[in-house]
Amino acid sequence: MGNNNKKSALGPLSTEKRRKKAYDLRKRRAQAYTKLPLVNHTCNGDERFFSNKIASFSKGLPHNTVGEVNLQAYKTFIKALKTGVPDHFEAIPLGGDVKLANPQAAFVYDLIGSDCHQTVLPAPPAFNSAWQAGEMAELYWRALARDVHFNEYDRNPLTIEAAKELSSFSDFRGPKVNEVVTTGTLFRGETPGDLEGPYISQFLWKDIPFGATTISQRYRTTKAGADHMTSYGEWLNIQNGLKSSAPLLDSTARYIRNGRDLGEYVHYDFTYQGPLSACLILNDFGRDALSPNIPYLASSSQGGFVTFGAAHVLDLVAKVSRVALQAAWYQKFLVHRRLRPEEFGGRVHNHATGAANYPIHSELLDSQGLSKVFKQFGTYLLPMSYPEGCPTHPAYPAGHACIAGSGVTILKAFFNESFIIPNPVxxxxxxxxxxxYSNSKLTIGNELNKLASNIALGRDMAGVHWRSDGNEGLKLGEAVAISVLRDFRKTYNEKFKGFTLKTFDGKVVAIK
Structure with missing residues (x-):
């Protein structure tokens, strides 16, 4: 009888040597992070400057009649964030039934990518700055123009007026042409490709190959004019965490055509839905759409699958989304605690009606967009797309933006950014x-950048985020994805030159 216990595994390394090499690989990557400079996190100083916490996120906690947070409740909230003790989070007083969104995620560790506490963001705009005024004015105009088709921006009176007024703000930081906001730059992102072609990325319109079926990207939306939180009582109840009304749904699914549709897409999408959909579309374009760095493009006997194939890129698109969210949650809760636009809208309303006195920049108070909102709704509150308003976590950075930035960065590493997308629509x-659509040629790289901006700034269309939340969130997600790619770079057996991609700032990054 033969011996069934003989060694049968093939490969250049013994089990012992393989285990040691795997250990050494992980150890080297961990050591690399310990050699990076320690991070000095900075914020805009609003929380310390305003003792009544009017410039800090407090939704869900109890508030007084002018929407200012109960200071003892806020103190308990800060204590929990300082200590990280789980029981301290259970002691945070709430103003209603709506709970805070997972603040303890700010303390999580991961085994890939840079530690979330080592990520960096610049300070967001200060409460009383001209920069903040410009961002809020843009949000009022976005709300007013939610039902304007993107293709009509150059001829609709609302969008023409919006572009003109935003151009007059002293520190508005949206995209411009010759220092002027135009209807062609209005409400768009700032990445390479954002100003090319239609407002919406091809990856939010084209059919999605999904296994043995195909998904049409017609999505549920809400009715035109279905705005919420425009009455003060409703606004205050929702700040205190009380339940909201039901959305007013359109009975017909539609392709995304305006700000309302885009805002509703990012209302119900799952975390990495946009990057996943783009990945499935890209995989269907064929080998010419792959990055020239993919090692199997030159192979005569092999094709990629587990590595450098569909299974590989699909896994990474999903994997980086949670790592990016961890970085976002750290910045949101433990560094910035920036208030949401709807909270700022309450400050504007109470100041403008004389119920309170706040240092809001005069450029916003003199805005025609603000005047139009008051004329239409009878308050100075920011009209919201969602009945419940924003989520119960701070604004900066936008979680959607971090996920989009990370997922798109992975896709740019695996696909040919200069490939021209066939049959645009x-x-x-x-x-x-x-x-x-035939007005210009649209490339993978530009349309992926636009996809990231659409997802990030689509939340602005709904009124739940600021422009800087999205812009900086994209960059944070990108940095997370690059760190993950760097961790995996040395794990492959193939002859591989490394990942190369263009960042949202237009710079070429080589991960060798």
Missing amino acids: TASDDGLSLVP
């Missing part, structure tokens, strides 16, 4: 069909 006026 745009949405019809009613959003019921797609029509051919």
